[in-house]
Amino acid sequence: MKKDYVPNGSDVAAGTYQCADCGHEYSNQSKKSLPPCPKRLESMHLLNGWKILSGQGDAQEDPYPQQSDK
Numbered sequence: 863m864k865k866d867y868v869p870n871g872s873d874v875a876a877g878t879y880q881c882a883d884c885g886h887e888y889s890n891q892s893k894k895s896l897p898p899c900p901k902r903l904e905s906m907h908l909l910n911g912w913k914i915l916s917g918q919g920d921a922q923e924d925p926y927p928q929q930s931d932k
């Protein structure tokens with residue numbers, strides 16, 4: 863089974879990420895590593911990772927118009 867998310871703390875490029883557990887979207891503009899989900903205390907988080915919506919990687923199947931880089 864292919865893992866389609868990256869765990870917290872992974873080194874990443876700027877882009878948009880979505881919590882693998884709760885779906886919270888996070889735009890990473892400058893950080894070099896992924897933080898824990900800010901909502902992880904509000905609900906059960908078992909994966910503790912982020913799906914890549916835009917930016918690096920090859921996960922381009924989600925047509926989110928969130929990209930705001932220039």
Ligand SMILES: [Zn+2]
Pocket residue numbers: 881882883884885886899900901902907
């Ligand atoms: Zn979350």
